[in-house]
Amino acid sequence: MIYDLVVIGGGPAGIMASTIASQNKNLKIIILDRNRVFGRKLLLTGKGRCNITHNELDFKKMIASYNQSAKFLYSGFSQFGVKETLDFFKKNGLDLKVERGNRYFPNDGDSQSVLDFFNLKLKENNVEMLFSVNVVKINVKNKKIISIELSDGREIEGKNFLISTGGKSYPITGSDGFMFSLIKKLGHNIIDLTPALVPLTVKNEWVKKLSGLSLKNVEITIKNTKKKILGEMLFTHFGISGPIVLNLSNGIVKLLTKGNIFINLDLKPGLTEKQLDLRLQKDFEKYSNHDFKNSLNDLLPQNLIESILKLSNIDIHKKVHQVTKEERLKLIKLLKYIEIEINGHLGFDTAIVTSGGVDTKEIDQKTMKSKIIDNLYFAGEVIDIDGKTGGYNLQMCWTTGYLVGKNFVN
Numbered sequence: 001m002i003y004d005l006v007v008i009g010g011g012p013a014g015i016m017a018s019t020i021a022s023q024n025k026n027l028k029i030i031i032l033d034r035n036r037v038f039g040r041k042l043l044l045t046g047k048g049r050c051n052i053t054h055n056e057l058d059f060k061k062m063i064a065s066y067n068q069s070a071k072f073l074y075s076g077f078s079q080f081g082v083k084e085t086l087d088f089f090k091k092n093g094l095d096l097k098v099e100r101g102n103r104y105f106p107n108d109g110d111s112q113s114v115l116d117f118f119n120l121k122l123k124e125n126n127v128e129m130l131f132s133v134n135v136v137k138i139n140v141k142n143k144k145i146i147s148i149e150l151s152d153g154r155e156i157e158g159k160n161f162l163i164s165t166g167g168k169s170y171p172i173t174g175s176d177g178f179m180f181s182l183i184k185k186l187g188h189n190i191i192d193l194t195p196a197l198v199p200l201t202v203k204n205e206w207v208k209k210l211s212g213l214s215l216k217n218v219e220i221t222i223k224n225t226k227k228k229i230l231g232e233m234l235f236t237h238f239g240i241s242g243p244i245v246l247n248l249s250n251g252i253v254k255l256l257t258k259g260n261i262f263i264n265l266d267l268k269p270g271l272t273e274k275q276l277d278l279r280l281q282k283d284f285e286k287y288s289n290h291d292f293k294n295s296l297n298d299l300l301p302q303n304l305i306e307s308i309l310k311l312s313n314i315d316i317h318k319k320v321h322q323v324t325k326e327e328r329l330k331l332i333k334l335l336k337y338i339e340i341e342i343n344g345h346l347g348f349d350t351a352i353v354t355s356g357g358v359d360t361k362e363i364d365q366k367t368m369k370s371k372i373i374d375n376l377y378f379a380g381e382v383i384d385i386d387g388k389t390g391g392y393n394l395q396m397c398w399t400t401g402y403l404v405g406k407n408f409v410n
């Protein structure tokens with residue numbers, strides 16, 4: 001049997017490509033994965049709820065949420081962007097709902113429904129599925145792949161091949177990065193792989209003591225690049241995580257190769273220093289005869305107060321009316337610019353995505369076809385594109401998977 005399309009990797013990108021390609025019933029398509037099921041990572045997405053895409057219909061704005069290679073997605077988004085993705089799921093029977101932060105989820109809030117949806121389509125369209133097999137070798141002749149060899153000794157021949165084996169993060173789900181060594185042998189350049197959307201470890205013990213505390217509407221600034229981000233963060237037993245930390249982590253991971261880096265946390269980004277001073281003066285008036293330690297109850301979450309009191313170096317038993325102007329102004333600086341020293345990250349094991357991958361310069365952006373091997377395509381995280389949290393990474397998989405399924409040349 002010589003297949004029309006051999007899809008290596010049954011994650012979101014591979015199952016989307018196979019589903020679209022198999023709409024043409026005359027084509028023989030096979031999809032294979034090293035796991036016993038497809039989409040192990042897909043099941044974990046959105047904490048098991050699958051944040052399937054982001055509610056941004058303007059694809060130019062959408063592109064701004066990916067890394068520097070994002071321009072590469074321009075053509076893809078104009079063919080199959082968020083609108084087309086929403087239409088696709090709706091038309092084929094998967095209802096979606098939009099939630100806080102413009103995040104789309106399946107209606108029943110269960111990522112299994114998304115996987116079931118694709119498994120049904122693949123079966124209906126007679127796509128051959130092969131599980132628990134590892135691709136270990138790719139055989140090439142005259143710039144064309146003729147076959148792939150599997151760990152169980154089998155050889156699969158095809159007219160076209162799609163590599164959708166993901167990145168290197170969360171290897172427990174099957175995407176361990178091994179495939180990049182085979183892709184390199186084909187002559188492709190691989191942009192350095194680093195963990196992205198990854199929790200950060202910190203040096204400051206007070207941060208770790210706040211483990212479990214989540215802060216909304218705070219702002220983090222990377223001190224040496226001045227890059228800032230506003231939103232929600234989480235304190236953990238090793239350091240910091242949560243949406244704004246994950247979204248900044250990509251840049252921080254790269255800076256960390258040169259040593260520890262510092263960030264400033266602004267607990268009151270909505271207030272200027274002057275406004276915060278007025279606010280504090282009001283609170284100090286209210287609690288004038290109380291101990292200083294009881295004066296911040298209206299301003300900060302309870303679990304944070306002890307740490308701030310310690311960092312302020314103001315005597316906590318001092319009466320509020322005895323706090324000097326100088327001490328108050330120092331407290332304002334503290335609340336606006338708490339310094340946190342980042343000394344590492346949790347690595348590929350816990351990174352949500354991988355930054356780096358197949359160089360986009362070597363892939364045709366309209367079809368996802370390799371510019372080096374005549375019958376090879378790429379889709380999903382294996383490509384050097386990564387996005388922010390919020391459904392962007394899955395959208396990239398739906399888009400690139402669609403392009404392959406629709407455009408591969410038989």
Ligand SMILES: Cc1cc2nc3c(=O)[nH]c(=O)nc-3n(C[C@H](O)[C@H](O)[C@H](O)COP(=O)(O)OP(=O)(O)OC[C@H]3O[C@@H](n4cnc5c(N)ncnc54)[C@H](O)[C@@H]3O)c2cc1C
Nearest residue numbers: 009011012013034045046051135166174175380381391394
């Ligand atoms: C915990 C977590 C939560 C996430 N939540 C979200 C979210 O809510 N929204 C969002 O947009 N993104 C989310 N992401 C990111 C998103 O899951 C990935 O970007 C996406 O799964 C990438 O899809 P892919 O098809 O490119 O690769 P993968 O999903 O990694 O699939 C690749 C497949 O290829 C198989 N494979 C690899 N090598 C071989 C080989 N040699 N032979 C055979 N098979 C092989 C693997 O077993 C795997 O099944 C999350 C990621 C994680 C880890």
